[in-house]
Amino acid sequence: MGDRERRVVFVTVGTTCFDALVKAVDSEEVKQALLRKGYTDLLIQMGRGTYVPSKDSGKLNLQVDHFTFSPSIADYIREASLVISHAGSGSIFETLRLGKPLIVVVNEDLMDNHQSELAEELAERNHLFCSRPQTLQETVEAMDLDALQPYMPGEAKPVVALINKFLGFPV
Template identity: 45%
Template sequence: MKCVFVTVGTTRFDELIETMISEDTVKALIDRGYTELVLQVGYGSHLPGPESCSGLKLDAFRFKDSISDDMKRADLVISHAGAGSCLEALGAQKALLVVINDKLMDNHQLELAKQLHCDSHLLYCTCRTLTETLKTMDFSTLTPFLPGQPQNFAKFLDKALGFA
């Protein structure tokens, strides 16, 4: 089974959830060979039932203690642009498509997605362009996101302060 995991984190992003279960988006996922869709809907107003996506096995939930198992199992992660969700998916070495909530004012999420895209770690779009992005996405152009190396900063700090 090829699985898509969608997360909105602890926010409310109804437009993303509604777009994911729309007929056109479901068709785009099926055309790409996906068979399962897992939705983490957070505080959203709609918790889709299994019958919401004809042709895909659907599982939807609001929150879990941890979504790391869902991310590990996924072949594709679609996420809101929250830093925590992005870093968790990239840290798990998953193909990541970030969907920007363009309804937010002064949207800092766009800055994060643009930078990570410029660094070739993810693709991003909006809900309006999600279906087309799913049809044309090519993750082979991306580079793996390497985990941080905090020990390098600690060594630098020790040296700067005269401890090493």
């Protein structure tokens, strides 16, 4: 890599099993899309998943590594140039609070997936990009980081109200 600036993509599935996301970021197509966007490293936190991503980037000049769990992912998020995350609210809000560009990948296998509504609402407000595992490559290729709007923590109340309404709790 010489003196080329490191641009790390950090992928997190939290404590869940989200093999579809790990497989998607491990695909040659997504790795090539990340390289075309100028990213140099891919670090995957794979949680309880059974799919183990390849550390061999083949002909690609992308450094790839993975791990299962960490006591805190905050340092990984801080060091990242881009975060690709499951749709868990903790991971989403921690990344937005740290001001990092974020692609949220919705796990469509979850029943009553309120997480997709949270991700889609924040995407509509231009705080993040929302994707599915099968559309991750297209999302990476189309993303314009300059279009993202900073997330202001005071905005959580409307989002919480939306989640509570969806779950049938008093607003």
